Amino acid sequence: MITGTHKTRALIVMTTLSLCFTALGGRLVQLHVLRHEELSGQAAANRGLVIKRQGRRGEVRDCNGNLLANSQSVRIVCADPSITAAHAGATAAKLSPLLNMDAAALQTRLNGPGKYVRLKQKVDEETAQQIRALKLKGVFFEDQYLRTYPQGSLASHVVGFVDADHKGVQGIEAAMEQYLAGVAGYEVIERDRKGREIRALRAEGIEPRDGYHVVLTMDQVIQHIAETELEKAMGEFRPRAGLIIVSRPKTGEILAMSNRPTFDPNNAGRATADARRNRCISDVAEPGSTFKIVNIAGALNDSTIRLSDVFHCENGAFLYGGRILHDAHPYGPLTVEQILFKSSNIGAAKIALKMGTPRLYEYIRRFGFGRKTGIGLPGEVSGIVHAPNHWTKLSITRIPMGHEIAVTPIQMLMAMNAIANGGKLMKPLIIKRVVDADGRAVVEPPPQQVGQPISPAATALMTTALRRVPMPDGTAPKAAVDGFDAAGKTGTAQKIENGQYVRKYYSSFVGYLPSPDPEISILVSLDDPSGGTYYGGSVAGPVFRRVAEKIVEYLGISPQQPLTHSRQVASAR
Amino acid sequence: MQKTAVILLLATLLLVTIGVVMLFSTSSLYARERYGDPNYLLKRQLVWLAIGAAGCVAAASTPYPQLRKWCVPLLVLTAVLLVLVLVPGVGRRIGGARRWLSWGGFQLQPSEFAKLALIIWLAHYLSKEKRRIEKFGRGFLLPMTVTGAFLGLILLEPDFGTTALLGMVAFAMLFIAGVRLAYLLPTALAGVSAFGVLIWQDPIRAERMLAYLDLEKYKAGKGYQVWQAMLAFGSGGVNGLGLGNSRQKMFWLPEAHTDCIAAIVGEELGLIGMVALLALFLTLLVCGVIIAMKTPDLNGQYLALGITMLIALQMLINIGVVTAWLPTKGLPLPFISYGGSSLMMNLVAVGMLLSIVRHGADQPANETQEFFAQQQEPLPI
Numbered sequence: 001m002i003t004g005t006h007k008t009r010a011l012i013v014m015t016t017l018s019l020c021f022t023a024l025g026g027r028l029v030q031l032h033v034l035r036h037e038e039l040s041g042q043a044a045a046n047r048g049l050v051i052k053r054q055g056r057r058g059e060v061r062d063c064n065g066n067l068l069a070n071s072q073s074v075r076i077v078c079a080d081p082s083i084t085a086a087h088a089g090a091t092a093a094k095l096s097p098l099l100n101m102d103a104a105a106l107q108t109r110l111n112g113p114g115k116y117v118r119l120k121q122k123v124d125e126e127t128a129q130q131i132r133a134l135k136l137k138g139v140f141f142e143d144q145y146l147r148t149y150p151q152g153s154l155a156s157h158v159v160g161f162v163d164a165d166h167k168g169v170q171g172i173e174a175a176m177e178q179y180l181a182g183v184a185g186y187e188v189i190e191r192d193r194k195g196r197e198i199r200a201l202r203a204e205g206i207e208p209r210d211g212y213h214v215v216l217t218m219d220q221v222i223q224h225i226a227e228t229e230l231e232k233a234m235g236e237f238r239p240r241a242g243l244i245i246v247s248r249p250k251t252g253e254i255l256a257m258s259n260r261p262t263f264d265p266n267n268a269g270r271a272t273a274d275a276r277r278n279r280c281i282s283d284v285a286e287p288g289s290t291f292k293i294v295n296i297a298g299a300l301n302d303s304t305i306r307l308s309d310v311f312h313c314e315n316g317a318f319l320y321g322g323r324i325l326h327d328a329h330p331y332g333p334l335t336v337e338q339i340l341f342k343s344s345n346i347g348a349a350k351i352a353l354k355m356g357t358p359r360l361y362e363y364i365r366r367f368g369f370g371r372k373t374g375i376g377l378p379g380e381v382s383g384i385v386h387a388p389n390h391w392t393k394l395s396i397t398r399i400p401m402g403h404e405i406a407v408t409p410i411q412m413l414m415a416m417n418a419i420a421n422g423g424k425l426m427k428p429l430i431i432k433r434v435v436d437a438d439g440r441a442v443v444e445p446p447p448q449q450v451g452q453p454i455s456p457a458a459t460a461l462m463t464t465a466l467r468r469v470p471m472p473d474g475t476a477p478k479a480a481v482d483g484f485d486a487a488g489k490t491g492t493a494q495k496i497e498n499g500q501y502v503r504k505y506y507s508s509f510v511g512y513l514p515s516p517d518p519e520i521s522i523l524v525s526l527d528d529p530s531g532g533t534y535y536g537g538s539v540a541g542p543v544f545r546r547v548a549e550k551i552v553e554y555l556g557i558s559p560q561q562p563l564t565h566s567r568q569v570a571s572a573r
Numbered sequence: 574m575q576k577t578a579v580i581l582l583l584a585t586l587l588l589v590t591i592g593v594v595m596l597f598s599t600s601s602l603y604a605r606e607r608y609g610d611p612n613y614l615l616k617r618q619l620v621w622l623a624i625g626a627a628g629c630v631a632a633a634s635t636p637y638p639q640l641r642k643w644c645v646p647l648l649v650l651t652a653v654l655l656v657l658v659l660v661p662g663v664g665r666r667i668g669g670a671r672r673w674l675s676w677g678g679f680q681l682q683p684s685e686f687a688k689l690a691l692i693i694w695l696a697h698y699l700s701k702e703k704r705r706i707e708k709f710g711r712g713f714l715l716p717m718t719v720t721g722a723f724l725g726l727i728l729l730e731p732d733f734g735t736t737a738l739l740g741m742v743a744f745a746m747l748f749i750a751g752v753r754l755a756y757l758l759p760t761a762l763a764g765v766s767a768f769g770v771l772i773w774q775d776p777i778r779a780e781r782m783l784a785y786l787d788l789e790k791y792k793a794g795k796g797y798q799v800w801q802a803m804l805a806f807g808s809g810g811v812n813g814l815g816l817g818n819s820r821q822k823m824f825w826l827p828e829a830h831t832d833c834i835a836a837i838v839g840e841e842l843g844l845i846g847m848v849a850l851l852a853l854f855l856t857l858l859v860c861g862v863i864i865a866m867k868t869p870d871l872n873g874q875y876l877a878l879g880i881t882m883l884i885a886l887q888m889l890i891n892i893g894v895v896t897a898w899l900p901t902k903g904l905p906l907p908f909i910s911y912g913g914s915s916l917m918m919n920l921v922a923v924g925m926l927l928s929i930v931r932h933g934a935d936q937p938a939n940e941t942q943e944f945f946a947q948q949q950e951p952l953p954i
Binding site: 009020027036038039042043 | 824
């Protein structure tokens with residue numbers, strides 16, 4: 001038996017050991033129970049990784065299904081520095097040639113803090129496969145899509161472009177962002193320390209949803225025609241800028257919308273803001289004589305005048321309100337019809353004086369001026385229409401000829417469409433439908449009438465007069481479309497710089513055909529054409545004709561009269 | 574007596590069983606990755622288990638008093654092995670330390686044998702010198718010199734963990750045997766100070782110590798393993814993630830099957846499993862103390878206490894380290910950690926405890942008798 005000191009000392013040692021057991025038990029309780037949340041959370045954070053999965057952005061197509069904006073699948077090469085740091089040098093050396101990046105720079109990033117770093121974006125699938133084959137620890141991939149615009153600058157102002165984060169910045173890309181973008185998903189995975197996923201532990205996750213596709217009312221061929229003719233006009237007349245809009249008067253569908261200068265959305269960053277601006281909706285200018293359709297149509301609608309009524313045009317100089325109003329060519333007495341197709345400022349002013357300020361203002365608003373058309377593209381402006389209480393005494397003689405008022409080209413075209421379409425003012429339509437990945441229509445906006453500024457009878461009278469514009473005694477004989485009765489109106493608006501009218505002009509032509517049951521309407525506007533002629537009839541008129549002739553041919557619209565010989569030959573070709 | 578033996582044997586069997594199961598759970602991923610065979614480490618451990626079981630039976634059936642004859646040659650042999658392991662080319666160097674003797678595919682850790690050899694010798698010597706235990710030369714200087722030499726050799730490998738463990742066990746044995754505190758305490762103090770200085774002079778160990786003091790700061794570097802071990806314990810909670818479900822063993826906790834295996838036990842079996850593990854070791858400790866108390870023979874008493882303390886202390890240090898309570902020391906968890914030498918020697922030690930149960934009563938209880946016996950037939954040293 002153990003006895004004496006011996007026993008005491010043995011007891012001391014054993015008691016100490018037992019106490020150590022107890023204390024260790026306490027420590028275990030501390031770790032297992034008290035710090036359970038904290039420590040297990042830390043461990044889970046080490047293992048867990050959230051991988052974002054982007055839904056594919058929807059496509060933009062024209063009405064015939066031609067691709068205008070596409071999303072191409074590429075990869076982002078990512079790394080988890082908490083894993084790659086251990087062998088950053090070797091990994092960097094292997095990745096460097098494949099990613100075409102500096103090895104030293106790569107190494108720094110592989111060595112960095114945190115658990116997630118993007119090494120390179122927009123890596124094509126082939127390169128990604130090669131990297132995957134290297135089986136590098138801690139290197140992984142994320143899906144990414146590359147937005148491409150297969151048609152380049154064609155309709156670039158309408159289609160728009162996306163920023164680096166794949167977010168729409170302009171045009172349809174921005175307007176339809178919520179449809180195109182799709183919904184990002186994610187995956188939560190757990191990994192072992194070497195970065196390999198523990199498949200058995202795959203937990204929650206949400207599948208990404210691809211974006212919807214947007215189908216435009218635009219027609220790629222008509223757009224191409226407009227672009228080509230605009231380009232030609234740019235070369236011929238050297239204006240500062242130019243635009244053509246083609247629409248379908250009955251529905252308000254936009255078939256083409258072309259701007260110069262233009263840009264390539266694949267490289268939008270390199271273009272200037274000026275080149276990226278969609279002038280058709282964002283630029284306001286005094287419309288000039290095209291605006292005469294508003295007050296004359298209004299007066300006809302009110303029966304204030306008849307087409308045959310005669311107004312004396314003061315031989316080109318009309319003193320009113322202490323100022324002289326000039327015509328481009330001096331005229332004596334003219335019928336209303338003549339006033340319109342010869343574009344007499346004095347005649348138009350006298351008609352306006354006859355109808356009075358309230359009616360004139362009423363028709364300006366009824367035709368949709370002074371408010372956005374609601375085309376649904378970002379950047380649209382309302383133009384400037386002053387209320388009558390801000391008008392001067394001269395205003396009533398100046399507004400009919402398109403001065404003292406500022407409109408957008410799309411407003412002008414829509415007003416002309418109302419005249420072409422029995423007085424129905426349509427909302428411009430650019431989205432034909434939005435479809436999901438399976439092709440089911442999600443949204444299909446119908447054509448929408450937003451007003452009836454004038455009666456069908458008044459539009460018939462207007463059409464009678466406007467059909468004479470492209471005739472030899474009209475202002476735009478060069479706008480005559482072979483084989484068709486086209487109606488239209490020229491505009492030659494003096495530009496204002498620093499508050500003064502200068503000798504620079506907007507030359508425009510807006511018209512439709514075949515009249516009286518038109519299929520298409522076209523607006524051509526050139527900003528400051530140089531080289532002598534600047535009248536709308538001689539600058540914008542021929543462009544209208546060329547665009548119209550090609551479109552009717554493309555759409556297969558039957559000519560109303562036999563074609564002349566030269567057209568027949570061209571057509572046969 | 575017999576009942577104690579049965580309980581001791583059962584506790585040991587349970588520990589070994591838990592060890593084999595946990596080793597498989599912990600090492601299979603590592604082994605598949607490293608050796609292409611998930612069972613690679615398990616197989617080796619099972620071979621050692623068989624050897625250890627044989628050793629246990631042999632030790633249990635050998636009357637322990639015979640160890641008195643063999644303890645000095647054993648001590649010398651172990652000393653030779655400890656020197657050999659230091660010789661470049663003979664000792665296998667792993668991770669900056671020469672601790673292993675490689676021999677025919679199996680590796681031997683001489684320090685594992687040194688532990689038992691020193692305890693056997695101390696039990697023999699201290700019981701033999703009972704009468705002169707309070708003297709400076711015989712009672713203190715001689716056993717202290719032998720112990721110091723052993724500790725020094727192990728420290729040279731370097732193996733700070735085993736040195737500290739063996740130092741504590743030897744100190745406790747000298748203390749219990751009745752060596753004067755006036756000699757013991759200053760020596761212990763000097764030993765601890767020297768140990769401290771050695772640690773601070775070694776940049777790697779100094780940093781480990783810093784990591785121990787501020788684990789948060791060093792958790793990505795020197796403190797990584799201990800930090801991950803703590804995460805494993807914490808992840809386990811009360812009930813554990815379930816056997817085989819450890820996440821930390823997926824390479825987050827490096828070399829989980831060796832010294833840190835307790836962390837995976839904690840993660841998979843939870844607080845319940847860990848408490849059960851502690852209870853088994855406590856059972857072992859209590860059995861050892863009961864055996865010592867019931868043994869009339871002083872040699873048997875010392876031997877039983879020494880062995881019990883060795884196993885219990887090693888367990889305490891190991892789990893203390895893994896739970897970030899003690900500074901990092903490379904000590905395996907008895908019966909559980911991967912490591913043949915350790916498993917075998919622990920089983921042999923249990924065998925010796927059983928031998929004390931069986932043969933203790935045969936021994937003369939009278940210390941005078943023993944004194945005389947020593948006079949009549951001088952034993953070496």
